[in-house]
Amino acid sequence: MHTVPLVETTNLSFQFGERAVLHGLGLEVPAGSIYGFLGPNGAGKSTTLRLLLGLLRPGGGTVRLFGHELARHRVALLSRVGALIENPSLYDHLTGHENVEATRRLRGLPAARTAAVLAQVGLSASAHRPVKGYSLGMKQRLGLALALLPDPDLLILDEPTNGLDPAGISDLRLLLRQLREEHGKTILLSSHLIGEVEKVATHVGVIQQGRLVFQGSLAALQARQQTQAELVLETACAATCRSLLPALAAAQVVAAGTLRVPFQSREHTAALASALVAAGQPVFSLHCEQPTLEDTFLHLTETATAQ
Amino acid sequence: MNPSVRPSSLPALPPVPGVFVQFGRSLAADALKLRRTAALWLTLASGVLPVLLNFCILYFKGHLMLKPGADGWIKYTSMSWQTAAVLLPLFVVLLTSLVVGVENKAEGWKHLFALPVGRLPVWLSKLLIILGLNALAQLLFVALLLAGGYLLQALRPELHLQQFAPPLRVLGLLLGRTYLATLGIVGVQYVLSKWQQGFVLPVAVGMAGWVAGLTLLRWEHVGWIPYAGPMLTLLSTPFKPVPGMALPTIAPHEWYQLLWFGVSAGLGYVTLRWRNLA
Structure with a gap:
């Protein structure tokens, strides 16, 4: 039986002014996978993720989430998506709890979700401290809490380990595995570090200069490694x-x-x-x-x- | 994979809340973000300065300024409103930049627009927050003005304020019309603050407009300068009745302000609707 990829782009292209950033990208993220989106800095990873969230308008091609076209059903589709794009967007003058609460109100979710996600990322004890006093790692975890808030079917994380210490990175890996294995979530995470991705990903896409140069399971990438x-x-x-x-x-x-x-x-x-x-x-x-x-x-x- | 071949049954889309529900949620989130912000403190404290200054002037020098039998309330309220009308455009410029600055500083726009909420509710809710704070500041100013007047009456009975009634009708009219007269500034500054992420340029433009408005008050087309609005409203509203002069309900420059507001907010939204956000 053919299953629809949870994220699918067809011939996706984008340019900033005269500079072409993406060329005919055909991303396919299978449902229930952890998809590592790899590429060096400036390859077009963040641009792709922004296109997947409707923050940018494609120059050509289409984006489908859950089989539906994003351009036509943006609001409905984004209610099933949690995202962390580059640096988390946090209000320094508010506490961690208030930051999550602001997004919870905007999403119209039950009040209990705020405490639940803060506990999930290990920030319950610091929840009532202003965010301006948080370390980089704590801010990153709070950003992750914001992404987890709607209990999303699809989690899009852009360089989620930025600022995390080794213990934090290990915790994040554990959390991502749990989300996939126990809750059936699909996770698309970008990184420029293969070592980071191979420990957690089931599927990999490699982008270079706006072109997808490899896409497939991690096993397929490992098989390619053996032929070399x-x-x-x-x-x-x-x-x-x-x-x-x-x-x-x-x-x-x-x-x-x-x-x-x-x-x-x-x-x-x-x-x-x-x-x-x-x-x-x-x-x-x-x-x-x-x-x-x-x-x-x-x-x-x-x-x-x-x- | 051939994109034209789709499985017959795709997972059902979750229901989309109505625009008003989205707007309410956005407003609730924006209200929370105001906690402990400079914008909120500015709103609460902005009315104090003009009232305090003029209270002190009349408290210490009122006996020299008021001719026998003169209405001290009119002197006190008109002087205070004049100070306020000078400062008000600057207040609106700062307020708008500070409210939008909360989102700019947090790089919050990309987060907001990756949430399941339309761009219109987000755009309107922040605009409504600014309009609400502007209204609150002006209401607080009038309340402080009246409180200061009664305090002056109690502390300096020799100024004979107790012999007159506060000019509530004029103050009410001024309040409503002055609010209208600030809407153009709100519209222009809101768009500037959204599309210019830094704090400096929108405030610099606002200050330039403020100076231009005050300097060109005698120019026949000054009504088109949004920043001159509050002062023009004051100049067209005499505190004492002038024989043969009816108080205008809405003066032409206030209509221009409404036009500025509508055009700026509309264009700002259209830009937001079609522009890339990152």
Whole structure:
């Protein structure tokens, strides 16, 4: 059965004045996923998220949330969405409780939600202190409380770990997992750090210079990472080995005694070692090096830049 | 995925509350945001200065200023209203910038417009808050003015205020018309404060308008300058009855103010409706 993506953009484009920021973006966030929206600074992540919330008007293409067109049903759709865009919008002169209360009134939610979300983000004890005395991490948590206020089906978080200390980041990860696993929420979070996203995401989209260069499950990204594995061979003379064996024609000589060969399979590795020994070449070391997910991410974004 | 192929049954959309419900919610949120703000303190305290200054003048020098048999109430209220009419445009400029500044400072607009509420209710509720604070400040001023007058009467009986009644009809008329005469300033400053995120430019424009309004009072087209409104209203409203002169219900410059208000608030909303917000 085909399920409608909870967030779907079709050929989405946007430009600031003459400068094109997004080019035909086709984002698909499956229901019940934690979708890590990755890209370097300035790639177009925040612009995309603002388009998803109707803060910006697309230059072309459409945005659908829950299968419905955002441009036609903005108010109805946003009642099922909680969002935290860049720095949380907080009123410094009000307490944390009053900040949440202002948004609760605007959304027309039951009064009990204010205390509930403050407890959920661990701010109950500081709720009646003015926000101007809050640390950066506390402000970020309060921003998260505002996003959680309507108990949203879709949570859109732009760089949510900004300002959080390691314990705060860990708590946030736990909260996001709980929201997905226990409450079936869909979470779209942007980040420029793959390491942060891979710990929590089920799906990943990578954007570079306004173009989606990868989209799929985290497993698919990890599979791509495995195809980029290389064998590193330490021998006496790398150039000699390469000229002796046709199997090493594609190898790269990286030092006098070091060759790098694309990894194919375990069997291929064994055959290569036997061939080298049979040709009278010493094999001091032969091991497989797999790029980290971060390398894969950097490779994706660098390739897109080069294009 | 082919966007034209949609599943036959999409999840139902939640009901959208009516515009008035959204407006009420927005107003409730905006009222809460006023707590402990400079805008609220300015509103509550702004009437004190003109009343206090003129109270002191009459308290200490009233015996020199009032001719025998002269109506001290008229002297006291007209002097105070004159001070207020000079200061009022500046007050409205500051008030508008401070109310909008609460949202600008918090970068709150992007948060507001990512909520399930239309742009019109958000735009109107903040405008209504400014209009309400403006009305409250002017009402408080009149209340303080009367209280000060009665205090003066009690403390300085030799000024003979007790022999006259306070000019309530003129004060009431002035209050209503002066309020009208500030609406153009509210409209212009509201739009300026919304689209110019800093505090400086809207206040600078307001001060320039204020100076222009006071300087060009004798110009035949001064009525078109919103910032001259309160002073023009005072000048067209004599405290003492003038034979053959009827008090206007609404003077032409007050109609211009309404026009300024309507055009600015309307254009501001249209811009907000179609403009990108981040």
